[in-house]
Amino acid sequence: xxxxxxxxxxxxxxxxxxxxxxxxxxxxxxxxxxxxxxxxxxxxxxxxxxxxxxxxxxxxxxxxxxxxxxxxxxxxxxxxxxxxxxxxxxxxxxxxxxxxxxxxxxxxxxxxxxxxxxxxxxxxxxxxxxxxxxxxxxxxxxxxxxxxxxxxxxxxxxxxxxxxxxxxxxxxxxxxxxxxxxxxxxxxxxxxxxxxxxxxxxxxxxxxxxxxxx
Amino acid sequence: xxxxxxxxxxxxxxxxxxxxxxxxxxxxxxxxxxxxxxxxxxxxxxxxxxxxxxxxxxxxxxxxxxxxxxxxxxxxxxxxxxxxxxxxxxxxxxxxxxxxxxxxxxxxxxxxxxxxxxxxxxxxxxxxxxxxxxxxxxxxxxxxxxxxxxxxxxxxxxxx
Numbered sequence: 001x002x003x004x005x006x007x008x009x010x011x012x013x014x015x016x017x018x019x020x021x022x023x024x025x026x027x028x029x030x031x032x033x034x035x036x037x038x039x040x041x042x043x044x045x046x047x048x049x050x051x052x053x054x055x056x057x058x059x060x061x062x063x064x065x066x067x068x069x070x071x072x073x074x075x076x077x078x079x080x081x082x083x084x085x086x087x088x089x090x091x092x093x094x095x096x097x098x099x100x101x102x103x104x105x106x107x108x109x110x111x112x113x114x115x116x117x118x119x120x121x122x123x124x125x126x127x128x129x130x131x132x133x134x135x136x137x138x139x140x141x142x143x144x145x146x147x148x149x150x151x152x153x154x155x156x157x158x159x160x161x162x163x164x165x166x167x168x169x170x171x172x173x174x175x176x177x178x179x180x181x182x183x184x185x186x187x188x189x190x191x192x193x194x195x196x197x198x199x200x201x202x203x204x205x206x207x208x209x210x211x212x213x214x
Numbered sequence: 215x216x217x218x219x220x221x222x223x224x225x226x227x228x229x230x231x232x233x234x235x236x237x238x239x240x241x242x243x244x245x246x247x248x249x250x251x252x253x254x255x256x257x258x259x260x261x262x263x264x265x266x267x268x269x270x271x272x273x274x275x276x277x278x279x280x281x282x283x284x285x286x287x288x289x290x291x292x293x294x295x296x297x298x299x300x301x302x303x304x305x306x307x308x309x310x311x312x313x314x315x316x317x318x319x320x321x322x323x324x325x326x327x328x329x330x331x332x333x334x335x336x337x338x339x340x341x342x343x344x345x346x347x348x349x350x351x352x353x354x355x356x357x358x359x360x361x362x363x364x365x366x367x368x369x370x371x372x373x374x
Contacts, residue, residue, distance in 0.1 A: 026338055027349055027351075030265070030338065030341045030345075030346045030349070031345065031346050031347075031349060032263075032345030032346060032347055033345070034258065034259065035258075035345065035346055035347055035348065035349065036254045036257060036258055036347070036348045036349070037348075037349045037351075038250055038251075038253070038254045038348065038349070038350050038351070039350075039351050039352075040246070040250050040351070040352045084249075084253070086246065086249035087246055087249070089246055089249070091249060091250055091253075093253065093254060093257075095257075100257055100258070103257050104253075104257060111256065114256045115252075115256065118255070118256060118281055118283065119280060119281065127280050128248060128252065128280075129248065130248045130249070131248045131249065131252045131253075136252070136253060136256070139253060
């Protein structure tokens with residue numbers, strides 16, 4: 001029997017003390033075999049809407065997020081849970097089957113192909129303004145603030161080379177070029193105009209500003 | 215309500231916020247709606263039946279309707295008054311004009327079924343075996359607390 005109280009259901013996402021397994025499991029049971037639950041689970045702003053990120057607000061949000069992670073979503077059957085951040089808002093996505101998780105790790109080109117396949121019926125540029133393959137790929141990496149908070153909360157993992165000590169999940173064999181390596185100036189070529197130049201050679205397959213983006 | 219801010223080019227930008235009593239329920243920043251909707255709908259193999267809960271402004275609904283493969287959207291909202299208020303005051307924000315050419319409101323799209331919270335317990339009981347592909351829930355706005363009316367004036371003043 002599914003027991004469901006809408007407002008308490010919403011409150012259960014907001015306040016860790018009010019989390020009730022029944023509310024999550026009611027959603028779990030109406031999802032299909034590979035269903036996805038997506039929550040806008042935390043708002044890293046003050047409650048009056050000012051665009052200010054305070055450490056206390058962030059800590060509160062993260063505690064709520066990890067409460068959901070640790071105690072509920074996995075225990076009721078979701079096989080994979082990912083979180084990502086956009087515009088100081090934290091999102092949480094719970095998946096019922098593992099193949100969905102593998103698709104989360106698509107590269108930029110694969111994401112762009114999927115966008116074009118699904119939204120090709122109209123002018124893409126007018127339909128999506130902020131999301132593209134690069135931004136979707138960026139969600140694969142935890143936001144720096146989230147990682148910092150998580151590693152402080154779980155110091156054991158902080159010393160574990162496979163998690164917090166592993167450099168934010170980036171491939172150590174790939175060089176990441178920081179934004180400070182780029183500058184804009186007038187070209188020395190005749191009629192060349194202004195252009196973007198680098199202070200250092202950039203090797204093939206390097207990433208650009210990846211560390212600063214997440 | 216709308217509070218004007220100044221854009222990069224100096225133009226006035228109006229951000230709309232939906233308030234209910236002392237609670238901020240939603241606002242009009244599109245980047246947030248795109249971030250919550252598109253990752254899930256691009257991940258799922260065949261997203262046809264979608265549930266949206268607590269999307270007060272309808273911004274999540276607007277993004278979901280951009281997918282022609284979505285055949286049914288169960289839209290859960292507290293009451294009918296909110297739907298009419300958002301439709302009346304939010305203008306272009308409500309209509310999804312860029313791709314919904316034949317309807318004046320996103321709620322009029324034939325794929326959308328609106329359910330109010332009073333009916334949700336029954337709906338969940340009946341829907342256990344109706345396989346939903348993606349479930350969206352905005353879990354932050356409606357239950358946030360605080361003396362919003364008291365701080366609205368300084369909030370607006372900051373962006374003048």
